[in-house]
Amino acid sequence: GLKYSLATGNWGDQKKAMSSKAGVSQVLNRYTFASTLSHLRRTNTPIGRDGKIAKPRQLHNTHWGLVCPAETPEGQACGLVKNLALMCYITVGTPSEPIINFMIQRNMEVLEEYEPLNNPNATKIFVNGVWVGVHTAAHSLDMTVRNLRRRGLISHEVSLVRDIRDREFKIFTDAGRVCRPLFVIDNTKGQNEGQLVLNKEHIAKLEEDREVAADMDAQERDDKQIGWAGL
Incomplete structure (x- = not known):
C-alpha cells in the first residue's frame, strides 16, 4: 500500500481511487540546482484547477515577506501553486516546557492557582495556544524572554507576540510555522x-574570523572567540 502510494502519488485506498489525494508524493526535480530548490519550497492550494475563480489566485497582503509574488506557473495553476520567499523558512519546533518553567521562576502565576479577583488586570500567557498562566509585569517578562532569544539561550524560531490591548502574551514554539529574518532596531x-x-563593526568582526588559520588547536580557537559567539 505505502509503496503504491509513493510510486504513483495517489494517497488513499487503491480500491477507492476517487477519494484518494493525487500528487502528494512527487519525483524531485533535478534539472538544475535552482529548479531543485524551487521544487522543495513549493506550496499548493487544494482547490479545483478548472474553475475560473479569481480570488484564491490573487496576491494577498498576508503573503508579504513569506510568499514570492512573482514565482508561480502560467495557465490553470497560476496563483494556486506558490513558492516560499527566498529567505523564508519553516520552523522545526522546539520543546515548550523549559520556557514555561523559566516563566514560573520569573513570578508567572500558574493557571490552576490564579485568583481573578486579586489581580484582574494581569496579562494572560499562552504557549502554543494553551493558556498556561498570568503575569503582572508583562513588559519586563517580554523583554527578558526576548533577550534570551537574542543571546541564543532559546531557539531563534520561538515567536513572541505581546498584545497590549487584549492583555495577552503569546509564545509559539511549535513546528510548521512560516518565519522570515528581520533586522532588530534599537x-x-x-x-x-x-x-x-x-x-558595520559586527560585519567587520565576522570578516576577520574568516582569516583565522585552519591549523589552530581547539583551545586557541576558543580564545579567539570565532563567529557570532564573539560579538
Whole structure:
C-alpha cells in the first residue's frame, strides 16, 4: 500500500481511487540546482484547477515577506501553486516546557492557582495556544524572554507576540510555522534610537574570523572567540 502510494502519488485506498489525494508524493526535480530548490519550497492550494475563480489566485497582503509574488506557473495553476520567499523558512519546533518553567521562576502565576479577583488586570500567557498562566509585569517578562532569544539561550524560531490591548502574551514554539529574518532596531532612548542593532563593526568582526588559520588547536580557537559567539 505505502509503496503504491509513493510510486504513483495517489494517497488513499487503491480500491477507492476517487477519494484518494493525487500528487502528494512527487519525483524531485533535478534539472538544475535552482529548479531543485524551487521544487522543495513549493506550496499548493487544494482547490479545483478548472474553475475560473479569481480570488484564491490573487496576491494577498498576508503573503508579504513569506510568499514570492512573482514565482508561480502560467495557465490553470497560476496563483494556486506558490513558492516560499527566498529567505523564508519553516520552523522545526522546539520543546515548550523549559520556557514555561523559566516563566514560573520569573513570578508567572500558574493557571490552576490564579485568583481573578486579586489581580484582574494581569496579562494572560499562552504557549502554543494553551493558556498556561498570568503575569503582572508583562513588559519586563517580554523583554527578558526576548533577550534570551537574542543571546541564543532559546531557539531563534520561538515567536513572541505581546498584545497590549487584549492583555495577552503569546509564545509559539511549535513546528510548521512560516518565519522570515528581520533586522532588530534599537528602541532605547538615547543616541542610537531608531538605528539598526547590527552595525558595520559586527560585519567587520565576522570578516576577520574568516582569516583565522585552519591549523589552530581547539583551545586557541576558543580564545579567539570565532563567529557570532564573539560579538
